Amino acid sequence: MNPWATGILHTLLLIVVMLLNGSLIIYMLRKVLGHLHLRLGPTELGPGGILQLVPDIVKLLVKEDRHPGKTDRWLYIIAPVIVFVPALMAYIAIPFSDKLIGFDVNLGVLMLFGFLTVIPLGIFAAGWGSHNKYALIGATRAVGGAISYEIPLLLSALIPIMLTGSFSLKAITMAQTTSVWYWLPAFPAMIIFFICSIMETNQSPFDMSEAESELVSGFNTEYSAMRFGFMYLAEFSNNFIMAAIMVSLFFGGWSLPFINPNTMGAFAPIVFIIKTYLVIFAFMFIRGTFSRYRVDQMLAFGWKKLMPIALVYTVVVAFFVKLISMKTGGGL
Amino acid sequence: MARWKFPVGIFKAMRIAWINLWRKNIVIQYPHERYELPERARWSVEMTLDENGHHTCTGCKICENTCADYIINIDVSVDEERNKHINHWLYQRGACMMCGLCVEACPFGAIHMGKNIELAYFDKEDLTDDLLTDTDAVKPPRKERPAPTAKSEPVSQEAAHDGAGKTGKSTKEEGGADGDNS
Numbered sequence: 001m002n003p004w005a006t007g008i009l010h011t012l013l014l015i016v017v018m019l020l021n022g023s024l025i026i027y028m029l030r031k032v033l034g035h036l037h038l039r040l041g042p043t044e045l046g047p048g049g050i051l052q053l054v055p056d057i058v059k060l061l062v063k064e065d066r067h068p069g070k071t072d073r074w075l076y077i078i079a080p081v082i083v084f085v086p087a088l089m090a091y092i093a094i095p096f097s098d099k100l101i102g103f104d105v106n107l108g109v110l111m112l113f114g115f116l117t118v119i120p121l122g123i124f125a126a127g128w129g130s131h132n133k134y135a136l137i138g139a140t141r142a143v144g145g146a147i148s149y150e151i152p153l154l155l156s157a158l159i160p161i162m163l164t165g166s167f168s169l170k171a172i173t174m175a176q177t178t179s180v181w182y183w184l185p186a187f188p189a190m191i192i193f194f195i196c197s198i199m200e201t202n203q204s205p206f207d208m209s210e211a212e213s214e215l216v217s218g219f220n221t222e223y224s225a226m227r228f229g230f231m232y233l234a235e236f237s238n239n240f241i242m243a244a245i246m247v248s249l250f251f252g253g254w255s256l257p258f259i260n261p262n263t264m265g266a267f268a269p270i271v272f273i274i275k276t277y278l279v280i281f282a283f284m285f286i287r288g289t290f291s292r293y294r295v296d297q298m299l300a301f302g303w304k305k306l307m308p309i310a311l312v313y314t315v316v317v318a319f320f321v322k323l324i325s326m327k328t329g330g331g332l
Numbered sequence: 333m334a335r336w337k338f339p340v341g342i343f344k345a346m347r348i349a350w351i352n353l354w355r356k357n358i359v360i361q362y363p364h365e366r367y368e369l370p371e372r373a374r375w376s377v378e379m380t381l382d383e384n385g386h387h388t389c390t391g392c393k394i395c396e397n398t399c400a401d402y403i404i405n406i407d408v409s410v411d412e413e414r415n416k417h418i419n420h421w422l423y424q425r426g427a428c429m430m431c432g433l434c435v436e437a438c439p440f441g442a443i444h445m446g447k448n449i450e451l452a453y454f455d456k457e458d459l460t461d462d463l464l465t466d467t468d469a470v471k472p473p474r475k476e477r478p479a480p481t482a483k484s485e486p487v488s489q490e491a492a493h494d495g496a497g498k499t500g501k502s503t504k505e506e507g508g509a510d511g512d513n514s
Binding site: 035036037038040041043285288289290332 | 342345346348349350352353355356357359361378
């Protein structure tokens with residue numbers, strides 16, 4: 001088959017997966033938050049309101065795309081793309097099962113984080129290009145938050161990597177099938193990773209960049225229609241990606257305890273997606289429970305608490321890993 | 333540097349949220365379920381109908397004059413025999429503030445505050461409602477008052493005397509007052 005054709009088909013498949021994921025997570029968010037507030041969320045369209053996804057997406061597609069004057073035109077236009085494309089590309093390295101993986105890079109974790117690091121750039125471009133003070137404040141806060149929280153995020157992600165000795169998500173998952181899932185030995189790292197993921201996906205209690213009560217809508221104040229839809233979908237898609245990385249690093253990926261991972265077959269991706277959605281549920285639970293931090297509290301928490309803990313814990317784990325490998329003569 | 337305490341509040345909050353997640357919702361599914369309005373709820377003005385299903389408006393326009401928002405407009409025409417005929421009883425529901433002053437002012441109890449809470453319309457014209465169209469006004473029941481005393485009735489002698497005496501007294505007093513002054 002023509003490599004161009006396969007490439008285009010794969011990209012389209014990724015877009016479909018991302019759209020489905022995004023809309024499902026939007027629906028799930030509304031339901032979960034509704035029940036947390038003793039409401040019901042959407043109920044009218046279809047069973048349990050599941051068909052509400054369709055008008056949601058159609059609304060974004062058919063709304064008038066207004067371009068406010070005085071914007072920095074190119075930045076304004078390109079910012080949603082800068083936000084959307086990395087969120088789409090990050091699906092490449094997620095191992096849904098040992099066969100269902102877009103591209104098994106041996107530096108998969110680094111590649112994923114590399115993609116995710118581009119997203120704050122797009123957010124900043126959106127805020128700067130909007131020519132709007134609220135958008136600019138939101139964008140600066142997003143960048144500040146991303147800078148301060150990505151370091152503990154990477155440091156906590158280093159611990160499963162050190163325990164495995166590989167950057168490949170598939171290898172990390174396979175290593176967890178033979179030993180215990182890594183959230184037990186690396187429990188503090190799991191907690192730090194979880195907190196930083198919340199920050200990374202711009203969710204409450206760290207949703208500084210679009211604090212509706214302070215800034216109108218943060219960096220996407222001036223965006224409407226499908227440009228806003230790109231941002232919106234990217235945000236929820238990031239949610240899925242962070243949850244998937246967390247499942248791969250700490251919760252054994254597509255494996256289940258007491259089951260031979262090589263005999264799971266088509267059941268493996270389903271297990272992976274169920275686990276991912278459980279982690280997303282945990283994100284939403286946190287989102288519906290806690291109120292928003294002040295921006296200085298958020299930065300202080302990131303720099304003064306998470307960073308030292310992550311650093312010290314990384315050093316300690318590295319020390320023990322080295323000790324064990326010296327005793328056993330290489331390898332865990 | 334404050335002393336670090338274990339963040340108990342976080343777990344308390346999460347526990348409460350978890351309990352709330354499984355509690356029964358407190359929402360009324362509006363179009364399917366209805367909220368029973370309290371007895372004294374006041375919404376838009378409606379005509380009170382008697383047992384025959386007939387209105388009791390006399391077209392006296394007291395409600396129109398009472399209305400603080402000037403939203404009741406009653407178009408009444410009178411024929412030769414002084415029978416009132418209500419052409420229109422216009423009520424601008426969209427501008428009504430449901431204060432109930434018109435209901436209090438109506439001496440015949442012809443209107444009351446209804447319980448229709450669904451006051452959203454697709455059309456602007458629907459906000460103005462014609463409660464009565466082209467109907468005869470009700471003649472108010474006349475109270476049997478005592479027959480008025482005729483002005484031509486002569487005053488009795490005693491009364492005249494009394495009156496004179498009174499006037500005399502008053503003149504005397506006035507005179508005395510004058511004397512004091514002089």
